[in-house]
Amino acid sequence: MKKSKGVAILLAVLLVLAGLSYYASIILSSTGKGEDKNIKLGLDLAGGVSITYQVESENPTSEQMKDTIYKLQKRVEGYSTEASVYQEGDDRITVEIPGVKDANKILDELGKPGSLEFRDPDGNVYMTGNDVKDAQAATQQDNLGNKQYVVQLTLTDEGAQKFADATTANVGKVCPIVYDDEAISTPRVKEAITGGSAVIDGMSSYEEAETLASNIRIGSLSLELSELQSQIVAAQLGTEAISTALKAAAIGLALIAVFMIAYYWISGVAATIALGIYTTMVVAVIYLFEITLTLPGIAGIILSIGMAVDANVIIFARIREEIASGKTVSTAIKTGFQKALSAILDGNITTLIAAAVLAFKGSGFVKGFAYTLAIGIVLSMFTALVVTRLVLHGLYVIGFRDAKFYGRQKDRRPMHFIAKRHVFFIVSAVIIIAGFVGMGVNKANGKGALNLSLEFVGGTSTTVDMGKDYTLAELDSEVIPLIEDVTGDSSVQAQKVEGSTQVVFKTRSLDLDEREQLNTTLEENLGVDTSTVSSTNISSTISGEMTKDAVWAVVIATICMLVYIWFRFKDIRFATSAILALIHDVLVILTCYSLLRLSVGSTFIAVMLTIIGYSINDTIVIFDRIRENMHLVRNVDKESLTEIADRSISQTISRSLNTSITTFVMVFLLYILGVASIKDFSLPLMVGIVSGTYSSICIATELWFVFKTRFAKKNA
Template sequence: MKKSRGIAILAAVLIILAGLAYSASIILSSTGKGENHNIKLGLDLAGGVSITYQVMDDNPTDEEMSDTVYKLQKRIESYSTEAQVYKQGDDRITVEIPGVTDANEILEELGTPGSLEFRDPDGNVCLTGDDVETAKAVAQTNKMGSTEYVVDLKFNEEGTKKFSDLTSAHVGEVCPIVYDEQTISMPRVNEAITGGSAQISGMSSYEEAETLASNIRIGSLSLTLQELQSEVVGAQLGSEAISTALQAAAIGLIFVAVFMIAYYWIAGVAATIALGVYSTLVVAIIYLFDVTLTLPGIAGIILSIGMAVDANVIIFARIREEIASGKTVRTSIETGFKKALSAILDGNITTLIAAAVLGIKGSGTVKGFAYTLAIGIILSMFTALIVTRFLVRALYAVGFKDAKFYGKSKERKVISFVSKRHVFYIISLAIIAAGFIGMGVNKANGKGALNLSLEFVGGTSTTADFGKNYTLSEIDSEIVPKIQEVVGSGEIQTQKIQNSTQIVFKTRNLDLDEREALNQTLADNFGVDEKTISSNTISSTISSEMTSDAVWAVVIATICMLIYIWFRFNDIRFATSAILALVHDVLVVLTCYSLLRISVGSTFIACMLTIIGYSINDTIVVFDRIRETLKNARTQDEATLKEIADKSINQTISRSINTSLTTFVMVFLLWLLGVTSIRDFALPLMVGIVSGTYSSICIATNLWFSFHKLGSKKAKKK
């Protein structure tokens, strides 16, 4: 590359970065303030619309209520993956949708939930709303060139077969669609429809098509619901959570930039510019794709920032090694990027597989986490493999050609980690055992194995009119301590109702005496009129079905990662060791939750998912070096494998520590500056980062060696 071209590339990248930074500053400055150019925030960060429905059926069973809650949750995910649905009392259901300020608009779009049936001409029910996957209004141009309004239907697997049977048997006949015993459409079957999708035509306007589509979307519920009340509620964490998260991110990025430049010199400058491009691109993509950002989403971004740094660290470590071997700087740069490619791709693809499965199979906060993580992974690979590469080449072209600008790979004494593997196994087993023992002791004392939050166990919701507009910080410092005197020191969630002096408090389940005591406390200390106080028992916002979705998503993602690693490394021992190291890290973090009694809520799921993504990526880097060294090994006896394992760990240990340090600092700042709920999320995440680094260095590779040794012994016996 010529010097003039190098200058042009540097200038172009800096101009693009300046433009992206300006755009990101506009987006971030308006986020949380309700302006046009802002990122959509979840209930925990910005609040939204709360709609309470009354069940019209007599004596609904728990099973019917649970089924309706889950199906309603799946329906409203079209508005936001972070929407919450939970049971209130015995016959009410509350829906909370973030990022919305007009309750009437949502009610109009959502429609009134009821029962939907597709019938044959004789009135027999052939399909229900359960069989419909999606329904949306579409304006299209017909063969005559005029606009017509239709509803596009897509059925699930079972619905596809039922609809095929219905249309095949009644070609030319009218098959009514009935909603709450009222016929809402009389479509004529023109032909047998077997492909799983169909169109309902004949609507006079787009609004009529949208109303029909809305009724079909919401018509699979087990119970009939009627709107009882709707209101706009404030954020659960408040604007302070946004500002502290941004402060932590800004300080963290500055630290990362200083560290990278100090450690990797001119290559660190390239990485810092690329990281700037990455960070501003993340903001732009989240805004453009209308992703709802919540606390779990922030976790996905933090993890992807760590992985963006990690890719650069892998590349620069390789460049240093090539320079140390006597190659020219130019050759070392090209070879370094080439040799780092497999580790970067394998590490990021395994995490991307997990994100994809979680996005498809998960629900609620799991989807939000998966989306932000996937965006971050794709952008991190782009900036590391494309932007950083162009920058390093350009810097070389403008004059940074001396090896002194890239640093030297220092010769270190090889530490034998393999010979100490049994010590590491014992340490890990002791920590994990402590966690299970702690859970057993807690359960025996009636506290519960884990400190489950209201999101998992439900509780009591109390609404009171204070006649004064309190800020969230005032609520936390003045009102919450008085409530704790009645309900104890357990979790208390607070939420303001917009344009009102009413505040909602969610606590553990209170009996009648405790409710009366709480009412009296609010009246005595804050002058609240007891007539304005209402309380209801609420179910968990994370239903058993949602938990099951999350668990299955993680299981499927783990299996997919195992298969990918097995395929890429052509050795089941690599895959098994990586997954066991991943399980190790999850159990270590679970120990943290158990012993420190940290509240287990939606952020718990996000934390565990973050650790899974981080752990697998860290391990893959070490395994990639083992795979590379094995190709050149003449023999694969026990002594050789031990030497290869130790050498690979030592060659990648600086990368593991550097990446973990930068990621740890990002999370530590979030813990240091954040509000209480963010700290409860950041603390176990820090434990997971340390555990992930430890397992990659001390557990995963040692397991791989142990499996090899065990296989050799079995082969000798035969």
């Protein structure tokens, strides 16, 4: 490569960085201000519309209410994955959709719930949405090989019989599917369908097929609902949360840049440029794909910035090793990227598999988290493998060819981790047992094993006319402490109703005496007219069905990761050890929540999912080095396995620690600078980062060694 070409590459990369930075600055500066270029924000950051429905039926059952809430949740996910639906009182359901200011438009588009019907040619209803087990958009080829967009139906046993009878009697006729008294599809019956599954064709696009599948999949609601009231609610946290998060990101980026340049020299410069492009691309992609961003989402992005240097660290460590072995800088750069590729791909693809499963099987906030996670993974791989490589080659060509610019690889004697494996296992066992003991003590004291928040257990919603327009900061400093004193609840949520002086406070469930005491406190200390105060019980915003979806998504994702690692490493002992290390990290975080009594809400699941992705990536880097070192040994016995494991950990430990330091710095800044609610998110994340690093170095490899020596295969 000529010097002029190297200069051109560097200028092009810097121009791209400048352009993306300008574009991202426009998006961020207008976010939350109602301008055209802004990221969609969740209820906690931007507010939205709140619609309360009244159940028409008298004395609805608990099962009917739960079923209706879950299906409504599926409907409103079309507006935002962060929308929430919960029960209010005995016969009301509230829907909250972020980033929306026109309640009438939402009401029109949602339509009147509970009206999906399958009709015969005479208009008679022979089946409802409740008879459909699943409906998915798909593509297939017709007899001429042309692509068709279709909806694949899977019916319940009862639905299959109804469908078989109807299609048998109406071959050649049109049997419409009606939603809110409007035909959304008019399929013609080509033949009797008796197998319990069917295909609806005739769609002009995949989007049209997905819309029809969504309406069918949601099915009929169990209850008829009518609008009781709708209102615009303000952000729960305000712009302060955004500004402090951005401040933490800016300081964190600066610190990471200084660290990378100080540790890796010229390679650190390349990583800093790539990190800048990564960060601005994340902002742009979130905006372009209209992903709803909540406070945990912002925290997740900031966390991903810290993790984005991971691939660079792996590459730079390899380059240093190659230089130390006597190779030229040019050869070392080329070989370093080649040798780092398998670890980078395996670690990121494993996490990407988890993100895909979570997006497909999860509900609500789990989907939103999965989208953000997938974006971070893809962009971090691109910037590390493409941008960093271009910048490094450009810098090399313009004159940075001496090995001194890339740092000296220090010779490390292998540390003896395997010999201390029993100590590590005991330490982990003590920590995990302490968590279970803490949960048992909490439960015995009537506090609950974990401090479950409103999102999981519901509580009491109290609407108060404050008599004046309080700011969110004033509510935090003057009003919420009074409510906390009365209720003993440290996780009070406040939400302003726009266009009025009303504020909605959500707390743990309060009995009549506590409600009266709260009214008295508000009247005596703030002059509130108690006649304007109304209270009602509300259900959890994370329904049992949503929790079940999340659990199943995590289980399936874990199985998929296990299968992938097994396939890639050709040894189930690698996969089993990696999954057990993940379980270890989950239990350590549970210990943190149990002993510190942190609030367990939607951010709890986000923390768990984040650490799972972080920890598996760290573990695979070490396993990749073990696999490489094993190929260098002909006769593998227990002694050589010990040496291989210790050497592999020692060779990768700088990568593990450097990635952990950069990630920890970002989260620590969030904890120091963030608003109160984000502290409950960042603290267990810091614990998870430490645990994930510890488990990769001190647990996963040691477990693999135990399995390898005790369950050795022939010719292993």
